[in-house]
Amino acid sequence: MARTPPALLDRDRLLAAAFAQLEEDGLDGLSMRRLAARVGVQAPALYWHFSDKAELLGLMAREIYNAAHAAVPQVEDWQTWLGQFGRALRRSFAARRDGARLCAAASPAPSGDPARHAETIAAPLVALGLDATRALSCQAVVISFTLGWESFEANGPMREFLRQMMDFDATFETGLDALVRGLG
Template identity: 50%
Template sequence: MGTRVAQPLDRATVLREAFALLDERGFSGLSLRSLADRLGVQAPAFYWHFSSKAELLGHMSAAIYRDARTAVQPCDDWTTWLITYGRALRQRFSSQPGAARICAIAQPLEGEVSITAASIAEPLTQHSVAEELALDAIAAVTSLAIGWSAYEPQGTMRSYLEDLMDFDESFEVGLDALIAGFKAKRGAVHRGSRRSTSERADGRGARGVRILP
């Protein structure tokens, strides 16, 4: 692509053009200089919006995750949300391979820690999943989608792998197995919680030992 005529910049414009550049040149071609050429500005113009490439990648990663979550329609079941979220991420990574690498290496943004665990876990906790388990499950599904993108290369390696597996089917099998594990863990936690409640009410521990004064 040639250099474009300079245009007023805002963060949304820079992000949009950064993703377009990623599509055209891949991750290795994504640089502030290339992005500046694309927009017809000098690289320092970005500093009003992104202080470094690391910050740009952080915002791109956040946008990828936000888009995936937005793609999930309201669900009646937490496992359905996880499945749909995992598929949305994988679809993004398949259609835009560099996106997976961005998510794998992007550093947390300054102030991102203020995004509470509760808000991240909310799609699952609203279905009565414990926050800690919800965070573990979302992280695991995200990691599966990122890692799976490594199995979907182009060229000779893809042809070789296609002789060994069906990419779509294998991903679905892995996703189902992963979520089934969290579903089983949640069931075990619930059973343990009910036992503990009963034992506390009786004043005894798991082995009949009194735990109350």
């Protein structure tokens, strides 16, 4: 019986397959060999699309961050934007198994000119009145808090213990609001 050749590979298809693999096996189970098997090729075929696993992880992390940026609604001031971004980022991390862990471990994906990339990241806050340096700094603070919070919350045994004592959602909101107000 003749085998049907696999569909043409492209980065989008491979990223989708990598996220499916992440969902099934977690970050520790995500490998180039398993990803290749999932899409019906040998592992070396993946290296036409990614220089190594670090680049793949960086692109996956970028997708998680981009989803959060895209989910922030139009707002009138930069502090409201930061709060909405923190909430969207938390949802984006939680939407993917090991999402926060992946983002904490990933190397940045190649993005061309770093200054241009920084401009793109800062743009929403610059449009709301911050200078680019302050915009990047404020986002870094919110990202760090949210990444740490989601990593803490994703720790199964500790999460279950702490859920008996606190409401994770309310506590996150308290921390995020205090952080954003403090940046003002």
